[in-house]
Amino acid sequence: MPQIVNYLAIAALAACAAATPVAEPAITAAPSLEKRATCTFSGSNGAASASASQKSCATIVLSNVAVPSGVPLDLSNLNDGTHVIFEGTTTWGYKEWTGPMLQIQGKDITVTGASGAKLNPDGARWWDGQGGNGGKTKPKFFAAHSLTGASVINNLYIENTPVQAVSINGCDGLTINSMTIDNKAGDSAGGHNTDGFDIGSSSNVVINGATVYNQDDCVAVNSGTDITFSGGYCSGGHGLSIGSVGGRSDNTVDNVTFKDSTVTKSDNGIRVKATEGTTGTIKGVTYSGITLSSIAKYGILIEQNYKGGDLKGSPTSGVPITGLTISGISGTGAVASSGYDIAIVCGSGACSGWTWSNVKVTGGKTYGSCQNVPSPASC
Ligand SMILES: *[C@@H]1O[C@H](CO)[C@@H](O)[C@H](O)[C@H]1NC(C)=O
Numbered sequence: 166m167p168q169i170v171n172y173l174a175i176a177a178l179a180a181c182a183a184a185t186p187v188a189e190p191a192i193t194a195a196p197s198l199e200k201r202a203t204c205t206f207s208g209s210n211g212a213a214s215a216s217a218s219q220k221s222c223a224t225i226v227l228s229n230v231a232v233p234s235g236v237p238l239d240l241s242n243l244n245d246g247t248h249v250i251f252e253g254t255t256t257w258g259y260k261e262w263t264g265p266m267l268q269i270q271g272k273d274i275t276v277t278g279a280s281g282a283k284l285n286p287d288g289a290r291w292w293d294g295q296g297g298n299g300g301k302t303k304p305k306f307f308a309a310h311s312l313t314g315a316s317v318i319n320n321l322y323i324e325n326t327p328v329q330a331v332s333i334n335g336c337d338g339l340t341i342n343s344m345t346i347d348n349k350a351g352d353s354a355g356g357h358n359t360d361g362f363d364i365g366s367s368s369n370v371v372i373n374g375a376t377v378y379n380q381d382d383c384v385a386v387n388s389g390t391d392i393t394f395s396g397g398y399c400s401g402g403h404g405l406s407i408g409s410v411g412g413r414s415d416n417t418v419d420n421v422t423f424k425d426s427t428v429t430k431s432d433n434g435i436r437v438k439a440t441e442g443t444t445g446t447i448k449g450v451t452y453s454g455i456t457l458s459s460i461a462k463y464g465i466l467i468e469q470n471y472k473g474g475d476l477k478g479s480p481t482s483g484v485p486i487t488g489l490t491i492s493g494i495s496g497t498g499a500v501a502s503s504g505y506d507i508a509i510v511c512g513s514g515a516c517s518g519w520t521w522s523n524v525k526v527t528g529g530k531t532y533g534s535c536q537n538v539p540s541p542a543s544c
Pocket residue numbers: 369370371390391392393420421422
């Protein structure tokens with residue numbers, strides 16, 4: 166049916182024409198077809214055009230878009246059910262600002278990285294070894310905020326973020342499949358605070374098969390419920406973390422699972438952090454089937470005395486850690502001889518109902534200052 170195909174192609178062109186400053190043939194699409202259009206954007210006007218046209222396109226293809234400096238690629242006003250596809254290499258201009266460089270928000274949104282597509286913010290331009298603590302002001306990369314319903318992000322490949330990579334906040338119903346965050350170059354070039362996934366105030370979030378090379382937490386769940394991270398590979402960073410919990414606007418973590426994942430060449434394997442002197446809840450957290458290797462500091466670290474740094478305060482009981490499961494941890498010889506295999510520091514009566522089975526973490530020292538360790542855990 167060549168005629169129908171041609172007509173749809175013209176309609177698609179027309180739907181995008183309004184937002185594109187470049188002169189294009191004045192074709193007016195039938196309104197009923199306009200919302201069904203596939204719109205393709207590229208080049209240095211692509212981000213602004215996509216943003217301006219987001220309500221008119223059922224599918225948005227971003228093909229080799231060059232996002233200007235200091236503005237986000239903003240897709241935070243999408244119609245329900247929109248499909249966003251990245252093709253080729255998406256780049257961003259340089260500016261010292263806080264970001265985010267990319268924001269996508271909506272209900273039942275599908276985001277796809279096409280084969281060979283890369284999102285490359287070229288973070289090395291900001292890296293100075295100081296991350297978020299000073300030096301250049303660095304833009305956060307991807308705000309995946311308020312994605313709800315049955316939203317899915319598939320096969321995105323992200324390379325070299327200036328600082329934190331993916332922030333998940335206010336989401337309820339988001340699945341991320343096979344995402345790669347490759348900040349490997351930052352290991353030797355001053356990458357710092359390049360967290361993979363920071364999760365807050367979200368529920369029903371599933372992250373499957375992520376690969377993260379970075380220099381901070383692979384995953385940090387600061388608050389949220391019903392969250393699963395599965396089949397992940399984390400290298401170079403600070404491991405699989407809960408928290409720090411306490412002292413934020415949302416201090417509840419409930420039903421979070423990390424499973425069947427690998428953590429290597431990292432400061433920590435597993436870390437659960439409650440901030441000293443605060444209140445909150447860490448309930449029903451499970452780590453199972455976690456393989457550790459080349460861990461520099463702590464194989465497993467569970468602390469209720471986090472104070473701007475690990476194990477820095479005195480443990481308090483305001484953020485109880487209950488129903489924690491640590492099961493099937495393979496880390497024989499995994500910890501450096503200067504590190505500690507397991508450290509557990511709880512406030513009085515504030516850690517309870519734990520499951521602890523088949524935990525093999527060796528290679529490092531015994532931490533001599535464990536406190537209030539609940540049975541059957543050992544330290
Ligand atoms: C825990 O969260 C997972 C999603 O990560 C969900 O499938 C499961 O039903 C939740 N369990 C409970 C007891 O709510």
